[in-house]
Amino acid sequence: MLRLQHDSHRRLNALTGEWVLVSPHRTNRPWQGQTEAKAEAAIPSYDPGCYLCPGNARANGERNPAYEDVFAFDNDFAALLADAPREEINEKGLIVAQGEPGFCRVVCFSPRHDLTLSRMSVGDITKVVELWREEFARLDANPLVGFVQIFENRGAMMGASNPHPHCQIWATQSEPNEILKESVRQRDYFESRRTCLLCDYLALELEKRERVVCENDGFVALVPFWATWPFETVLLPRRHMVALDEFGESDSRALADILSQLTKCYDNLFSTPFPYSMGFHQRPSDGAAHPHWHFHGHFYPPLLRSATIRKFMVGFELLGSPQRDITPESAAERLRASLSR
Template sequence: MLRLQHDSHRRLNPLTGEWVLVSPHRTSRPWQGQTEAKAEAAIPAYDPGCYLCPGNVRANGERNPAYEDVFAFTNDFAALLPNSPHDEIDNNGLIVARGEPGVCRVVCFSPRHDLTLSQMSVDEIEKVVTLWREEFQQLDQDPIVGAVQIFENRGAMMGASNPHPHCQIWATHSEPNELVKESARQRGYHAASGNCLLCDYLTLELEQEERIICANDGFVALVPFWATWPFETMLLPRRHLSALDAFDAEDSRALADMLSRITRCYDRLFETPFPYSMGFHQRPSDGDEHPHWHFHGHFYPPLLRSATIRKFMVGFELLGSPQRDITPESAAERLRHALLQV
């Protein structure tokens, strides 16, 4: 009989249809690979050279206002431009390219250069969530936008070029790869069962309780059964919401509270500012209702064993499929313990 905590096995991600290899017996193997420098926590509250701090001049010559809480602007080095052509190149289906217009925005969480979500109050984070909702509503109505992706890269290990607390919003004309996969799987499940995939999944997780980290009246934070990264987590609303524009004031408050809890939990785990990439998946912006879509957040942190040892996706992961040693259940237990120490 398969023992999930002891035997090597594969787990299916129902959101993407992809598999992850789990090898619990490898957790005791020695590490002689690369180690990272521990994240430096000493950052000034204001940096005169930071292009995101209030009152400072950005690269395009514009000066930031003396903002006092949240601040959003169009990215000065946008990966997507609204006037990009829609032309297509197709050479026998082998050399294919399509123009991709879009909009890129930057959201500063705070005027303080030295803060992170884990150090901000729930009231302060709620203002960020409210601004995300406003940004989504505006971009959702833009005729060139087909999908809105909100994401944050925290820490130099995850490619953040500036420590000032901020995130990005990329509004693309086409649906990105991950959104296409998740949309197809949720649509298929809804067509076959009449139910929402993530609503049913959350019900199972709440019954089993093995992978739940914390919860409030509106949201649940858990390590998904199919998690790829060692301490990957997912945020799920208890009620069926397809996108940020369906949020009411209580939903925004509940999400802010959960973001505060999970980021503080991460920082406590290895006693370091925990790096991660996080973002929210929500319905496409194509004008359809998408009743199968369930809003959710993903946290993908790279740390594996300590503040200086990270997980590398190489070798078999690149050529075959993702693999993990620490089981999602063990990761959830460690995160719950870390949360108790906050």
Template sequence: MAGKWQYPHRRWNPLRQAWVLVSPHRTQRPWQGEVAQKSAPSAVTYDPECYLCPGNKRAGGAVNPQYDSIFTFVNDYAALLPDLPAEQDQPSSSLLVAEGARGLCKVLCFHPDHSLTLARMTRPEIRRVVDAWTKEYEELGATDWIHYVQIFENRGAMMGASNPHPHGQIWSTGFVPDEPAAETIAQHEYFAKKRSCLLCDYVQEELGAGERVVLENEHFAVLVPWWATWPFEILLVSKRHAAAMPELKIEERDALADALKRLTTRYDNLFETSFPYTMGFHQAPTDGKDHKEWHFHAHFYPPLLRSATVRKFMVGFEMLGMPQRDITPESAAERLRACSEEHFWARE
């Protein structure tokens, strides 16, 4: 099928209810734009200047404990605050709409070793991170005013990570943000029409076709979605219907750690670099409503396109018209399938 789609076409994203333009022939154009530096895995296990390493002082003045596993704290420079003024300025026009936005932003350090990434951590170490994510979702989601818990990781300077120490963030909000809100609508409408789950049905189709599946284990499928926008975008989705991490059984949490380890290793091996990406879990809102339509999944959005130093830019038509990609999802999946699950750094 990969050869069948080597011409410009649009693909429908049922989770966002939007189109993406695919232009495979554009990979032939010469490149004279930005070329970034290749990112090698760090060999520094402890950095005295890192504000996330154990025992170090953070930028806000607090001192980290000598943690030996997982460490979480409220972000010193949070984008959202849990307490807002009782009265706030309001615009006078009906076209200028604003409202207060409450939230609580946390940082979760995956490991005390400054040199590691998910790709270079062991499965048991990643499993502890899965448990920590689950606990944070449960505890934050139980707060009566928190309606959504967004767990994510920005990996690498190219994706805006301000610190290379292995860590992610958890922003819990008093509202459902735009992306999960759009997915809520799409999944709810599909369930109302089909009386079945959108992602349950989609995963079965992908597993049957096989051409966009990168890897799988007993409980999770890892694939380049039909509607992928970023060159090597990944959808990681549970095979069993579950709305959020707390619903995952012990063996499913093990399988999630396994899938994360294998995927991130393949990513690094693709261009033999510490692969940048933004990754995040989409789970049911914690707004007190029944969300039987929701299916737990994660999105990986990596920017690299041609090599470790040439990335995809979302500019021009992408910003003003619609998203566009240069390689087909099928060819991206084929290249990722060909990658080893032994990290290139360990082979040297």
């Protein structure tokens, strides 16, 4: 009989159709790998050299207003350009390229340089969620846009070039790879069962409660059964909604609250500002209804054993499939325990 907490096995990611190898017996192996420097805790509330702080000049010469809560602007170093050519290069189906126009925005969560979501009030995080809704609605209505990706890179370990609390929004003409995979799986499930994949999955997780980390009336944060990163989590709304434009005031506050709870769990786990990349997946911006889509958020934190030891995707994981030692169930248990600290 397969013992998920003891035997090597693989788990199916129901959202992407990919597999992850789980090796729980390896958690006792000695560690002699790379360690990282622990994050510095002392950050000023205002940095005169920060291009995101209120009143400061940015790289393009523009000066930020003296904003008092949230603030959004066009990225000065945008990865996507609205006037990019839309032509395609295709040589025998082997050398293929397409122009990709789009838009990049930056959203500052707070005028305070030293805050993070885990240290902001639920009321202030709610203002961030409301701005996400506004930005999504505006970009979603643009005929050039096919998908809107909201994401945050927190911490230098995840490539964040500035500690000021902020996120980015990239609006692409095409649907990115992860969205295409999730679209196919959710559509196939819906067409074969006439129910929503993530609605059914959430119901199963709430019944088992092995991987639930924290929850409120509107959202549940859990370690997915198929998690790849050691302390990966997913945020799921209890009611079926396909995108941010279906949020009401109570939904915005509930999302803000679950973000507050979960980021506190992360920071408490290793007593350090926890690095991560997080973002929200929702229906494409092509004008279709997409009833099979279920709005959700992903958190991908790299830390493995402590504040100074991270997970690397190398070797078999690059050439074969992802692998993890800590089971999702034990990761969820540790995150739950950190919430009460």
